[in-house]
Amino acid sequence: MKTRVTEILEITYPILQGAMAWISDCHLAAAVSNAGGAGIIATGGQTENWIREQIREAKRLTNRPFGVNLGLAIPADDLNAMIRAICEEKPAFVTVGAGNPVPFIETFHASKIKVVGIIPNTRLAKKVEAAGIDLIVVEGTEAGGRIGKLTTMALLENVLPEVKLPVLAAGGIVDGRGMAAAMIMGAEGIQMGTRFLASKECIVHPQYKDEILKAGDEQSVSIGLSRNKGLRGLKSPFTERYTQMENSGVSTEELSLLVAGISEKVAKEGLGADGMNGMVQCGQAVGPVKEILSVKEIIERTAEEAEQLLKNAYRLAAES
Numbered sequence: 001m002k003t004r005v006t007e008i009l010e011i012t013y014p015i016l017q018g019a020m021a022w023i024s025d026c027h028l029a030a031a032v033s034n035a036g037g038a039g040i041i042a043t044g045g046q047t048e049n050w051i052r053e054q055i056r057e058a059k060r061l062t063n064r065p066f067g068v069n070l071g072l073a074i075p076a077d078d079l080n081a082m083i084r085a086i087c088e089e090k091p092a093f094v095t096v097g098a099g100n101p102v103p104f105i106e107t108f109h110a111s112k113i114k115v116v117g118i119i120p121n122t123r124l125a126k127k128v129e130a131a132g133i134d135l136i137v138v139e140g141t142e143a144g145g146r147i148g149k150l151t152t153m154a155l156l157e158n159v160l161p162e163v164k165l166p167v168l169a170a171g172g173i174v175d176g177r178g179m180a181a182a183m184i185m186g187a188e189g190i191q192m193g194t195r196f197l198a199s200k201e202c203i204v205h206p207q208y209k210d211e212i213l214k215a216g217d218e219q220s221v222s223i224g225l226s227r228n229k230g231l232r233g234l235k236s237p238f239t240e241r242y243t244q245m246e247n248s249g250v251s252t253e254e255l256s257l258l259v260a261g262i263s264e265k266v267a268k269e270g271l272g273a274d275g276m277n278g279m280v281q282c283g284q285a286v287g288p289v290k291e292i293l294s295v296k297e298i299i300e301r302t303a304e305e306a307e308q309l310l311k312n313a314y315r316l317a318a319e320s
Ligand SMILES: Cc1cc2nc3c(=O)[nH]c(=O)nc-3n(C[C@H](O)[C@H](O)[C@H](O)COP(=O)(O)O)c2cc1C
Pocket: 017, 018, 019, 020, 021, 023, 042, 043, 044, 069, 071, 095, 096, 097, 098, 118, 139, 142, 143, 144, 145, 146, 170, 171, 172, 173, 174, 191, 192, 193, 194, 195, 281, 282, 283, 284, 285
């Protein structure tokens, strides 16, 4: 499947594995790239040395292009040191999200690293395009992890007519049906997180994977949106407590303390006996994720299903 995304990133399928803090390491990223998509190493909460080691190991595991994510929401010890490490170790591309990517574009371009913006609205999409970014991922509120307020569908409707750059869709896509729908809207690729959580190569705690397989759409909740710090995952004793506090008007600082460290803890230890370790972060379209597959199976099935559906749509249009 060829689009401007496959050309720009030099990959076979226009499918990105979204960064997932404490989860998408070099092994998952390299597996995705080896399967013809583009894997992304998440760096949230990590050190400069960890980033260097991960990029070096990923280069040992694959000779295909992969990316590194610079998430601006998770406080870094030293953002400049992280950026220096990325520039020196040179992954093919960087995704920048949860903030404004513009100040970072020139620095990465100077090191011949492509820059992909993870974008929650039209205003920022236009801004990053004007600043010379290479690709745009619009990420809807259906996504797992940090979220904005607009849906993927609304973002595709709003953003696509306003930019010339290729756009990928993220948030609520777990198979070829979602991929085909996004591409009919005009997207030239997709980014998935939730689907890759239930993969053989994903290192997340086994209970995390079980929760994903068991979950349906009604278990999906978001917390923190009223403070512009939205986070989506599955309902748990922790999310109930957080929501109670959010609604009772406690300060945003106090709420930030409550979520500090939960991503790492749940990814490594699961929810804990009382469910208070945190939340299983995943997107709203978790229902169809019913089995743990290899990354290669996920990518090939998604691309084949999307291709088939796009051909059917073409046939329908031609016959009418
Ligand atoms: C557990 C989890 C952790 C995430 N962490 C990050 C992150 O560190 N940086 C980032 O840019 N996006 C992060 N995301 C968002 C994903 O990269 C991706 O855009 C999103 O999962 C797409 O929506 P989906 O979950 O419906 O597939 C995370 C998502 C999940 C599920």
